[in-house]
Amino acid sequence: MDIDIQLIEQSKIDSVDFNNLTFGRTFTDHMLVCNFADGKWQTPQIKPYGPMLFEPSARVFHYGQAVFEGMKAFKDDNDDVFLFRPDENFNRINKSAERLAMPHVPEDVFTEGLKKLLEIENDWIKKGFGNSLYIRPFIIATEGAIAASPAEEYQFIIICSPAQSYYAGEVRVIFAEKYSRSADGGVGYAKAAGNYAAQFYPTSLAHKQGYQQIIWTDASTHQYLEEAGTMNIFFRIGDKLVTAPNNDRILDGVTRKSIIQLANDNNIEIEVRRVSVSEIKEAARLGELKEIFGSGTAAVINPIKGFKHQDYVFELPELTNSYASLFKEKLLNIQYNKSEDKHNWRVKI
Amino acid sequence: MDIDIQLIEQSKIDSVDFNNLTFGRTFTDHMLVCNFADGKWQTPQIKPYGPMLFEPSARVFHYGQAVFEGMKAFKDDNDDVFLFRPDENFNRINKSAERLAMPHVPEDVFTEGLKKLLEIENDWIKKGFGNSLYIRPFIIATEGAIAASPAEEYQFIIICSPAQSYYAGEVRVIFAEKYSRSADGGVGYAKAAGNYAAQFYPTSLAHKQGYQQIIWTDASTHQYLEEAGTMNIFFRIGDKLVTAPNNDRILDGVTRKSIIQLANDNNIEIEVRRVSVSEIKEAARLGELKEIFGSGTAAVINPIKGFKHQDYVFELPELTNSYASLFKEKLLNIQYNKSEDKHNWRVKI
Ligand SMILES: Cc1ncc(COP(=O)(O)O)c(C=O)c1O
Ligand SMILES: Cc1ncc(COP(=O)(O)O)c(C=O)c1O
Numbered sequence: 101m102d103i104d105i106q107l108i109e110q111s112k113i114d115s116v117d118f119n120n121l122t123f124g125r126t127f128t129d130h131m132l133v134c135n136f137a138d139g140k141w142q143t144p145q146i147k148p149y150g151p152m153l154f155e156p157s158a159r160v161f162h163y164g165q166a167v168f169e170g171m172k173a174f175k176d177d178n179d180d181v182f183l184f185r186p187d188e189n190f191n192r193i194n195k196s197a198e199r200l201a202m203p204h205v206p207e208d209v210f211t212e213g214l215k216k217l218l219e220i221e222n223d224w225i226k227k228g229f230g231n232s233l234y235i236r237p238f239i240i241a242t243e244g245a246i247a248a249s250p251a252e253e254y255q256f257i258i259i260c261s262p263a264q265s266y267y268a269g270e271v272r273v274i275f276a277e278k279y280s281r282s283a284d285g286g287v288g289y290a291k292a293a294g295n296y297a298a299q300f301y302p303t304s305l306a307h308k309q310g311y312q313q314i315i316w317t318d319a320s321t322h323q324y325l326e327e328a329g330t331m332n333i334f335f336r337i338g339d340k341l342v343t344a345p346n347n348d349r350i351l352d353g354v355t356r357k358s359i360i361q362l363a364n365d366n367n368i369e370i371e372v373r374r375v376s377v378s379e380i381k382e383a384a385r386l387g388e389l390k391e392i393f394g395s396g397t398a399a400v401i402n403p404i405k406g407f408k409h410q411d412y413v414f415e416l417p418e419l420t421n422s423y424a425s426l427f428k429e430k431l432l433n434i435q436y437n438k439s440e441d442k443h444n445w446r447v448k449i
Numbered sequence: 450m451d452i453d454i455q456l457i458e459q460s461k462i463d464s465v466d467f468n469n470l471t472f473g474r475t476f477t478d479h480m481l482v483c484n485f486a487d488g489k490w491q492t493p494q495i496k497p498y499g500p501m502l503f504e505p506s507a508r509v510f511h512y513g514q515a516v517f518e519g520m521k522a523f524k525d526d527n528d529d530v531f532l533f534r535p536d537e538n539f540n541r542i543n544k545s546a547e548r549l550a551m552p553h554v555p556e557d558v559f560t561e562g563l564k565k566l567l568e569i570e571n572d573w574i575k576k577g578f579g580n581s582l583y584i585r586p587f588i589i590a591t592e593g594a595i596a597a598s599p600a601e602e603y604q605f606i607i608i609c610s611p612a613q614s615y616y617a618g619e620v621r622v623i624f625a626e627k628y629s630r631s632a633d634g635g636v637g638y639a640k641a642a643g644n645y646a647a648q649f650y651p652t653s654l655a656h657k658q659g660y661q662q663i664i665w666t667d668a669s670t671h672q673y674l675e676e677a678g679t680m681n682i683f684f685r686i687g688d689k690l691v692t693a694p695n696n697d698r699i700l701d702g703v704t705r706k707s708i709i710q711l712a713n714d715n716n717i718e719i720e721v722r723r724v725s726v727s728e729i730k731e732a733a734r735l736g737e738l739k740e741i742f743g744s745g746t747a748a749v750i751n752p753i754k755g756f757k758h759q760d761y762v763f764e765l766p767e768l769t770n771s772y773a774s775l776f777k778e779k780l781l782n783i784q785y786n787k788s789e790d791k792h793n794w795r796v797k798i
Contacts, residue, residue, distance in 0.1 A: 161509060168510075246585050286628075298643065300599045319634055320668070
């Protein structure tokens, strides 16, 4: 595959303090841009990261045709660079694109393009547990036309942002009772931009009550726990894990499916089934609810300290041998090439 | 209020064929841009319409913080220019913004800014029934930061596009059975960009079956008819009109509320209440369903020729004295200053 490459003259890497990174605010020197026009994807370009020109009438601004992915590159002690299950992200961006009536990104543009970009940005990928390069591929509708129908022109872009190990602080959650994230028959299973903005206002109301995040429930009854804003959710009742099944409201998380596999590999009982609010409250009351944790690419595993539902408030116990830390360690060891990788999740660049 | 004004050197108006306009593809010479930064709205600018620079990490591309409005300016035979209920659009864009955790646009920026822009673009507003200038105010999150939380920087932009009378062709609709537009507790009542992209794929499936649009039903049961992609929907059963009530899934349309008022003014019986699919099918079977029409700023009133639900297909009768044409005429007469305007809907610029 051809790629037009235009390199920067002077890297800005020396101006970056890699020990003080705020998530998602520092970008590497280059980005990949590939245009879709005249019914096909054009030659991808790698060029200096920077502001780009868009029509103010670009459909993405008006009709929200925008999907994205989130992945990470890891460097091991031998300076080898790895991705984690990138085929999952490639498949998912196209599933998302399809639901928003956008064209699929070709595999070579995604895979070869990303590989080339990572080779160029190699110095931005820092060694050491927790350090990574966060990768953000996205597709947006760029055609300038304010009519509510799918665009004829798009851009596929990959930008990269160096990240340290992500600590979200202590996270307590509210179980949603009124607001919702997505509908049956809607776009909740897609990584569609509009799904995120929809959560900000209810989340800001949770903040005011001292809670950092919301665990969304099904919009029809608010009786079943689904997922958080950017994480899938696991509950540990006794020694058993439970997590909601995928449906058209839930993002099919790569971390989630890896945890399900690791649980099976490690003989940890896991049930993938509907999880009701009342069951979790009951388990809490009986002292059987041991852990709640979220899973996602950014934080890997995020333990949850407590939850609130209506007037009921619960603090999770402090555990020494938590599943959260077990899975986090196992995942990081695979990602940083420190352990065996029997499912071939690691892909060397 | 201060506005920085930078005029174009040479208008492109002479290159525009005003008798052959495609909706939303031709833009006037200028646009209004107002930045939100450091916690406040800065001085608005009116400047040449054209591509603008955006960070590829701008949150609008990733998290969908984007809301918009649609309104029209009309010119009467004396060259006076009018807006139709612009206060409704002003209030609604801020209701939308609030739901997406975006800052409110100040009234003077919206109102004075638009007025000034329309004065400058006066030649683009053509006389004659059906001609108008379509106005698209919108707010987008421009801050470059890929973290799923509300932005700190926004732009409020107004672009304008000359329009002829909008004929959507013959419209037949499918009543939604599987896909949905919005959830209870979601953002359906906001004019949020993401709501539109979510409809494109299901609508493309309808196209394949020979139907142009979908009438969305409630996501929980698919038993109640709500609205179409960019129109509210009215049903005429016998001589009575029915339309769905506003709720958090439905856009509170300006045209819809004007029709409800006009129906009352003209002693046409109208019920604002839940409308079930089974009721409409039953009325169709009994020969009592006389009309279905959509209402919205772009098309004003759009008569619907037929509908499909599951295996049931129905063609609406041809009427000579339809409510659709009655309301369309009454609305256009008010908009073009050809009739009395007892509710003060017309606002002279
Ligand atoms: C809504 C939502 N749920 C869950 C996840 C976790 O998915 P993954 O493990 O693939 O990062 C994400 C993405 O990060 C998300 O945006
Ligand atoms: C979803 C939706 N419903 C209804 C309408 C009609 O609203 P209005 O009459 O204010 O144009 C619109 C906008 O045009 C819309 O986008």
